[in-house]
Amino acid sequence: MKYPALPIFVCIGLLSVSGVSAKYALPNHLIQPSSEGANEVYEEKPTTSIVGEFRTSVASYLYGKAHEYMHGGVVFRAATDTEVANGRRTASHGDSLEAHHGSQETTVIPEQEFDPRSVWGELDRGTQPWMDIRQHGHRDLSEALPLFRMMTWADPHFIEGYDMGSYLVFSSAKNMRVDRAMKFLEEGIANNPESYRLHKSYGHYALTITKQNELALKHLEKAVSIIETRQLAKRTQRDDSMTEGQQRVAQIEDLEQSQAWNEFIQVLRKLDRKEDAIRWSKRCIEVNAPCPSGRRALEVYGVKP
Amino acid sequence: MNQTLTVCQSLIRTGILETFRRKEAWVVLCLTLLLTFGAYTFTFFGVNGLDIFVKDMALTAVGLFTTIIGSVIATRQIPDDISRRTIFPILSRPISRDQYVIARAIAAWVMTALCFLMMTTVVTLLLAALKLSFGIIFLQYIWLKLMSIMWLSAIGVFLSVTLSQSAAFTLCLMLALGSGAFSRTLLLTVGEGNALVNWIITFLYGFLPHYALFDTTGKVIYGWQPIPGLVVMALTVYAVAISGFWLYLATRRFRGQSL
Numbered sequence: 001m002k003y004p005a006l007p008i009f010v011c012i013g014l015l016s017v018s019g020v021s022a023k024y025a026l027p028n029h030l031i032q033p034s035s036e037g038a039n040e041v042y043e044e045k046p047t048t049s050i051v052g053e054f055r056t057s058v059a060s061y062l063y064g065k066a067h068e069y070m071h072g073g074v075v076f077r078a079a080t081d082t083e084v085a086n087g088r089r090t091a092s093h094g095d096s097l098e099a100h101h102g103s104q105e106t107t108v109i110p111e112q113e114f115d116p117r118s119v120w121g122e123l124d125r126g127t128q129p130w131m132d133i134r135q136h137g138h139r140d141l142s143e144a145l146p147l148f149r150m151m152t153w154a155d156p157h158f159i160e161g162y163d164m165g166s167y168l169v170f171s172s173a174k175n176m177r178v179d180r181a182m183k184f185l186e187e188g189i190a191n192n193p194e195s196y197r198l199h200k201s202y203g204h205y206a207l208t209i210t211k212q213n214e215l216a217l218k219h220l221e222k223a224v225s226i227i228e229t230r231q232l233a234k235r236t237q238r239d240d241s242m243t244e245g246q247q248r249v250a251q252i253e254d255l256e257q258s259q260a261w262n263e264f265i266q267v268l269r270k271l272d273r274k275e276d277a278i279r280w281s282k283r284c285i286e287v288n289a290p291c292p293s294g295r296r297a298l299e300v301y302g303v304k305p
Numbered sequence: 306m307n308q309t310l311t312v313c314q315s316l317i318r319t320g321i322l323e324t325f326r327r328k329e330a331w332v333v334l335c336l337t338l339l340l341t342f343g344a345y346t347f348t349f350f351g352v353n354g355l356d357i358f359v360k361d362m363a364l365t366a367v368g369l370f371t372t373i374i375g376s377v378i379a380t381r382q383i384p385d386d387i388s389r390r391t392i393f394p395i396l397s398r399p400i401s402r403d404q405y406v407i408a409r410a411i412a413a414w415v416m417t418a419l420c421f422l423m424m425t426t427v428v429t430l431l432l433a434a435l436k437l438s439f440g441i442i443f444l445q446y447i448w449l450k451l452m453s454i455m456w457l458s459a460i461g462v463f464l465s466v467t468l469s470q471s472a473a474f475t476l477c478l479m480l481a482l483g484s485g486a487f488s489r490t491l492l493l494t495v496g497e498g499n500a501l502v503n504w505i506i507t508f509l510y511g512f513l514p515h516y517a518l519f520d521t522t523g524k525v526i527y528g529w530q531p532i533p534g535l536v537v538m539a540l541t542v543y544a545v546a547i548s549g550f551w552l553y554l555a556t557r558r559f560r561g562q563s564l
Contacts, residue, residue: 124488126532
């Protein structure tokens with residue numbers, strides 16, 4: 001070889017480039033956002049989109065796997081409007097685990113009466129995991145829980161992982177452990193302090209399960225304040241040009257926000273903070289028309305909406 | 306028939322030696338072990354209860370690498386013989402071109418099956434060492450995998466006498482790995498169309514590669530009950546029939562091909 005030291009220099013050069021790249025990438029990586037409003041940072045920081053995409057992909061992959069694990073490998077998908085209109089079976093639950101997917105989901109492999117493939121369909125149902133999605137049950141959730149630990153390690157800004165993971169820790173028949181669920185959420189909040197969903201979930205457990213009203217107030221107030229600051233931007237985004245999928249996401253967000261508002265007003269009432277309850281109830285009705293808790297609060301306090 | 310079997314034996318022997326000489330089998334075996342053990346290493350960091358995840362990774366790796374090595378072996382059999390000109394001494398014996406094509410396909414099937422069984426044995430032993438095991442359904446998994454490898458070898462040989470070697474490999478791999486996605490996508494459109502469209506789509510469905518139907522990984526890792534015997538039998542008949550169909554096309558094509 002003419003230059004025997006060349007490979008060593010090349011290695012040193014590559015290591016230097018890697019080090020500089022890592023140093024450059026890391027700060028941006030650390031500010032990789034939560035799934036709430038992630039797009040802006042991905043658009044603005046090229047290194048975030050390169051490094052962060054890998055972590056987000058791993059977390060999303062594990063999230064999909066966890067969904068499969070809960071159903072013994074049966075793969076679900078959203079039912080189309082035509083399928084729903086034609087009476088295709090959609091998800092309902094035979095146990096207490098109710099909030100882990102939308103009710104408009106169906107199995108990827110259709111049931112016999114909606115499967116035109118006859119023999120092929122039978123073979124498919126015979127060799128692949130399949131079940132009647134109506135009143136379906138779930139496997140032992142302790143098998144899926146480690147995946148939530150792994151996905152939040154892979155991507156600490158994967159809010160869905162913290163939110164759903166804490167719900168599963170709490171809902172699992174064997175592990176009805178609200179303390180573990182709240183601890184997991186605390187970690188999520190520490191990594192994503194501006195996530196209204198995590199504050200809302202934490203406040204929900206504190207309000208309804210552990211009955212820590214002051215703690216619930218702190219987190220629900222934070223959740224509502226985050227929603228308030230984001231409300232205008234979100235509203236302008238929701239228009240007729242949205243696709244069906246985007247509209248569904250927007251509906252879920254609306255529901256989450258509505259729950260945060262309702263529980264916030266409930267905790268204010270529990271703590272006898274009448275003036276605050278009236279003020280926030282009026283605000284809730286103004287921004288969030290149905291707001292049952294707000295209307296109820298105003299009715300109880302004898303105030304017109 | 307006896308003559309075909311004699312040629313098969315000879316081709317299988319040389320094929321196996323070639324596969325191990327090229328170290329393909331060892332590479333996929335090492336990768337499978339790395340993936341399986343890699344999944345298990347999460348337990349070192351305090352994440353317990355990953356049994357299904359480790360099994361999932363193990364069988365996914367076995368399935369994926371079997372498909373890759375099966376496509377490589379099946380699609381290189383005849384083109385390699387042609388490029389090295391070893392096909393001339395083989396065909397100078399008193400065997401027909403049809404016998405040669407069939408013998409090559411059988412040789413590819415046996416070689417891929419050996420690689421698959423080797424990977425499965427090693428992975429099963431590794432999982433047993435990690436105190437993880439599969440149920441009775443695992444035997445059905447092995448049988449159906451062998452049937453799917455038969456299909457893969459037949460279609461691989463057909464593609465190799467129809468297209469260039471690299472194109473045949475790419476297409477073979479795509480058809481095998483994408484078969485599930487093709488079927489599911491077509492199935493999704495069935496729910497949206499009218500009766501006529503549904504009939505056409507269902508008719509087309511029969512011509513799609515159904516490699517994914519043989520993959521019972523999902524049922525094995527989640528410990529489902531064994532598959533009904535009738536389903537296994539139907540799939541076996543289908544595998545033999547479809548492999549015969551592809552081999553028939555391959556022999557027809559190879560008969561008039563200039564070397």
